[in-house]
Amino acid sequence: MKKTLFRCLAIFPIIFLVACVTTDNLGDLSKRFDDIKKIETLFFNQMPLPKDARISPDKSLILGEGDNWAGRIELSSSMEPLEASTFFTKEYPKHNWQLISSTKAKLSILVFTGSTRTLTIEITEGGPLAAKSMIVMTVAPKVQNQAAPDSKK
Numbered sequence: 568m569k570k571t572l573f574r575c576l577a578i579f580p581i582i583f584l585v586a587c588v589t590t591d592n593l594g595d596l597s598k599r600f601d602d603i604k605k606i607e608t609l610f611f612n613q614m615p616l617p618k619d620a621r622i623s624p625d626k627s628l629i630l631g632e633g634d635n636w637a638g639r640i641e642l643s644s645s646m647e648p649l650e651a652s653t654f655f656t657k658e659y660p661k662h663n664w665q666l667i668s669s670t671k672a673k674l675s676i677l678v679f680t681g682s683t684r685t686l687t688i689e690i691t692e693g694g695p696l697a698a699k700s701m702i703v704m705t706v707a708p709k710v711q712n713q714a715a716p717d718s719k720k
Contacts (some may be wrong), residue, residue, distance in 0.1 A: 643698035651700045
């Protein structure tokens with residue numbers, strides 16, 4: 568009887584710890600799923616993403632909601648960097664984003680402007696075990712009526 572009681576008392580803390588770890592992991596997964604859904608909702612009809620794009624919620628930050636959100640989204644894609652650059656260059660003007668600058672190199676940078684915001688897209692090659700492209704999209708409010716610097720000083 569003492570051996571059985573001792574075994575039960577010894578196993579109980581282990582079961583409790585496993586249950587806590589499992590609950591925390593489920594909470595983390597649920598939060599990540601919610602973060603991804605929030606990001607996808609923000610992008611829907613505003614900013615198309617490559618079909619296979621995978622959002623990294625732990626490396627992304629969204630401030631605000633609706634049409635006025637700003638932030639940084641990091642994602643990966645199986646598209647080659649040049650193919651990803653072509654995707655954004657062709658698709659974003661269809662959604663009222665005007666391409667104002669582009670640089671295509673090891674780090675390709677596309678800069679778009681919309682009616683109230685700017686968008687910078689950075690595209691780099693993925694690693695040997697990662698996706699073919701790593702993409703960082705940064706959205707910020709557009710600076711309106713900025714005064715030109717005084718050249719007489």
